[in-house]
Amino acid sequence: MSDIATRPAPNLLASPLVKFGLLLAAIVVALAAGIWLDSSNTLYAIFVDPFRQMAQAPDLLVQTIWEGLVSGVLYALIALGFVLIFKASGVFNFAQGIMVVFAALTLVGLYEKGVPAFLAVIITLGVMFALAVAIERVVLRPLVNQPDIILFMATFGITYFLIGFGEALFGGNPKQMIADQLYLPKGAIDLQILGGLVSLQKIDIAAAVIASLMIAALAAFFQYTRIGRALRAVADSHKAALSVGISLNQIWVIVWFTAGIVALITGIMWGARSDVSFALEIVALKALPVLILGGFTSIPGAIVGGLIIGIGEKLGEFYWGPLVGGGIESWLAYFIALGFLLFRPQGLFGDKIIERI
């Protein structure tokens, strides 16, 4: 074949795998050289020592990873609430964090007023439904077809309304979650592994199990039911959904109610680990790096992103934190998210946009 000669040589650097491999090799070589030349031991402390510690005390490593896993599950739950609403209405719901607090507060508040625990759960669900209907009527419907940023600002409004409303009803003091009354387990299981003691809180195990069950239920709901299919259709294209007769108003109520249920469960689990207070809202902001990592439109992304952030920040705090005087848990997640924004802005599992004409 004569055209072989004229064909341009394949550009090896074009392949992302080759590029990544070269980059990795360069980093390893640079590190090896650096550590060998390192006089003040900084590079050693950053790149070698933490891993040496991990290998020396594997039980501590397991404990740290477990702690990270649990907080990761809870981050994932909050992120899930964001993803649900973002997918169905294209709105980044800033109020998701406060919805967690509000749901938990309502539950505890009702119990304190003398309502039996399980009845209180049911009433709280009713309140979340009423909230969903109210938000659809008062906020979303008048603002339909407005730019996304306006809806985003409207969720700020919802946030501040809920903070004020919650404080007026239940007061601003931290409250104890009614974990015992809901038959959530207490205490810890101590495991003898890897030559050490690993202690697992039962409440954490329960949180992980319940979160997994709920995620599975949501996935099944989205995949196999008529409403779930309609939700995905709306997420795909509002206009086309309208044209086949799907009522956006109805879908929005359902989505916000689902996010409300997720918020209540998150509130119960998180409240049981610490307490129920408005400070939880700040924790909910951690969902932002989780979403950047996992992609705003992906439910598996929210879960994996939550786990990576949860485990990442616990490991970072425990092994690398001391190098800078500790306290990196509060900003490490945002740091990781920044890295992702630079190199993969759609996140790990974000929707690839299918474009063809």
Add this chain to the structure above:
Amino acid sequence: MSTATLEKPAAATARDTILSLNNIEVIYDHVVLVLKGVSLTVPRQGIVAILGANGAGKTTTLKAISNLLKAERGEVTKGSIVFDGERVDKLSPNELVRRGCIQVMEGRHCFGHLSIEENLLTGAFTRRDGNAAIKRDLEKIYTLFPRLKQRRTSQAGYTSGGEQQMCAIGRAMMSNPKMILLDEPSMGLAPQIVEEIFEIVRQLNADEGVSFLVAEQNTNMALRYATYGYIMETGRVVMDGDAKMLRENEDVKEFYLGVAEGDKKSFREVKSYKRRKRWLS
């Protein structure tokens, strides 16, 4: 003008007319006047074509009927729309689909991330007659479009343009409609596929008794399958008539079918079709 006079002719002919528009006017964003008094009727079980160039108002007319205008900040400010003997200009798309009038939008608009089968099933969203009936209709769609059956599990976003158009029509059929508003079905498709699509339209019309209102730029193809046609220019109907009559009209031939007889005509010699008067009631 009073609404009473507008509704009278519609009520009189309700039995053989499924859709009638009476002098409707559409304004976008409160300022842009797009339709300047459009009237048309679609007979029950008929295929009617709206023809015209880009920007003539074909799509807007269809969206005014299906009420998807609101999502684009458009509004019907004058006139009335009667579907199946009922004023529908204030109904939401959802309510309209329930009454049996559904639109297939220009550019298909399948749900790209859903599979073909899921796309078809979303069409049945408004139905209340149970899963068995929906299953039966799904099979019917698959016999009409064997190609969709082959691709039932593929993501709609990755199927070809023709398959997407079939999917969109099949999805509309799943709602059990009396009437389909079909916007630009030939857009971006190979002539052979366009022919296939129009054959299916004819078949649905004959077998299922579905009425069609088709907006098309492909005048030639549309006039072969439609029984009646309206030609629009800049927001007005400028000419209408039986498909056969339109096919043989000299000016239509010249400007829309691209076949001229004798010397090339200049624009100035062509008579102007400003016939708004007739449609004012």
